[in-house]
Amino acid sequence: MSERISNDPPLPAAHAVGPVERLHPAFLIAGLGGSVRAVSGGYAFLAYLIVSGRFSTALIVGIGIFIVSIISVFVYWRHFEFRVGASEIRIDSGIFSRTHRSIPFDRIQDVDISQGVLARLFGIAKVKLETGGSSGPKADEGVLQAIPLKRAEDLRNLIRSRRGAAAATAETASGVSDTPTAEPIYRMGIKRLLLAGTFNFSLALFAGLFGLTQTMGDFMGFDPLSAAFWQSVLSEDPARSFILAHQAAAVIAGIILLVLIGLVTGVVRTVVRDWGFRLDRTEVGLRRRRGLTTITDVTLAVRRVQAAIMAGGPLRQALGYSELRVQTLGHDEGSGNHVVAPLATCGETNAIVEQLGWRRLPHGIPWTRVSSGYIWSLMVGLTPLYLVLIVQLAVIQYALFQVQENIRAIVWAEMTPVLVSFFAVLGVIVVAIGSRALAWRTTAYAIDGDRLLVRTGWWKKRLTLLPLRRIQSITLHESFVTRRFGIASLAFGVAGGRAGRGYSVPAIPREGARGLRDRLLDVTP
């Protein structure tokens, strides 16, 4: 084991890195608990052996698990080294695959010191260093499993003193006025609330009912969604003959009922969630209060806001309303998208945007539309579906041109699934290309000073405001299909969203994409 370490060519030591430190030897005992817990599958097996009465085997397996735990703790300890430098901490870990991690102090958001019972006995502590990195679970970023408590506190003080200046500049850099205003910057009256509810038209109730009958139907002994149920209900009723006689009227009445239920569901859900919606400006950020049964009170720190999104369907937009969301990076309130105005006019949206310390949206944004290659590349990309379509056509044609009467009858009897799947595939293709064509008309981008504006979607329209200094990385994507059309897409990594989700602009002519990227990087400090 030790040979492996010495064989590993030492990485050139940087000037300002301190001496090698190791975890406290007491980790060999204190860490055993965690390691023993880690082999949970082993215990299930052990329990199974005991239950089935094979005690000697169980004993051997139990001892085996224990020995493996001891060895793994020892090996982890043996291969774990860290060094504290003037401006960073380096952690070298791993047995077969060595990871040499470097965490700059300036990026450490939080130092978390914790002590278990055993650890307290030995005077050691576990130190967790949190950075803003978005990959994987937070615990993986920088964990020192066991170091003397004194050393842990020294380390925390060192990091705090290094970060002190940085935090102060960040605070003033946000440039937020600290005067709390009594008047809310946005609130929803009852009329606005009901209007928002009608836009949240939802047939979720039916989906729920359907799911319920699928699971509960047998139990209840009837299925309210089956035709047989209604026929039996109406069998003795004079209403039955009436409904059967006026089928068209019944269908219309059914549709009206469906729409009404959808509207009511939407309104009720919105009222319960957004009752008394109120957005205030506080010293650090925007304070949002809402709710009928459960009142939630969330404060979104302004300097943690990464992007703002205005969303809305065609009807909402036609009436001049949109929903405003902000994407924040948070520790207390949680990261993600937060609705700060469910239904706001253009003026209200701009007022909230100004409260974020950003400029309002200019009139007549100079949009750059994306290339029509956006549609063409999808058409080419659907090639596998066309092949399916051709095969289906061949089968249908074979059936059509059967001359002999009796064979034709047999073949046609088997044709229904082929016809259904043919129209299904055709429908998918038509819908995909049609919605892409509609999306192409609205997809556009613009640079507005120090921020990027992106407009996407046709049914659910979104306008994203992305400050350039919030862009963490830019990736230009090309594939063998899009290259034919001379287009590329740009994807932007932004902090605080869901994992793997970013913002992107599709189908920009290749040179334009490179130019846009250069311009964005140019502004980025």
Next chain:
Amino acid sequence: MIAGDDAPLLQVEPGYRNVLRVRSAIFWGTITIAALIADRALWADTPVALIVPAILIFITIVAVGVIPNRTYRRLRYRLTDCLLQVMRGWLVHSDTVVPLVRVQHLDVVRGPLEKMFGTSTLVVHTAGTLNSTVTVPGLSPERAAEIRDVIREHVRTDFE
């Protein structure tokens, strides 16, 4: 234009090709052997015998003999005064740029294969939820550490 745009696009160590070859040989080789065993055991006497293993052997040959070279040739990186750029991919091409001031923390990772062929991988962590890690594989350990130190300097000077 990007500051320091004249910095050349660099290729990684040639040893990286061998890392890729051994990796795909292990991956596709395992699948091929499994398919071969399944083929002999399950449908040795049917007309479709040996078709699946034959296809897999062909894929293995391509994946070991042809693709690593192309992947290696198309993997380029550039380190300028203010950003790290990584270009990769053959059929699907991606070109990622990370401003150095946005980097959160850095890893230099060496797996057993990489040790065997004298390469290592630089992993740059950013705060973005898309591309939260940007990797540059196939660097010599010295070069990886050098880039790591350059980037770390930029991280340090961000707030000052």
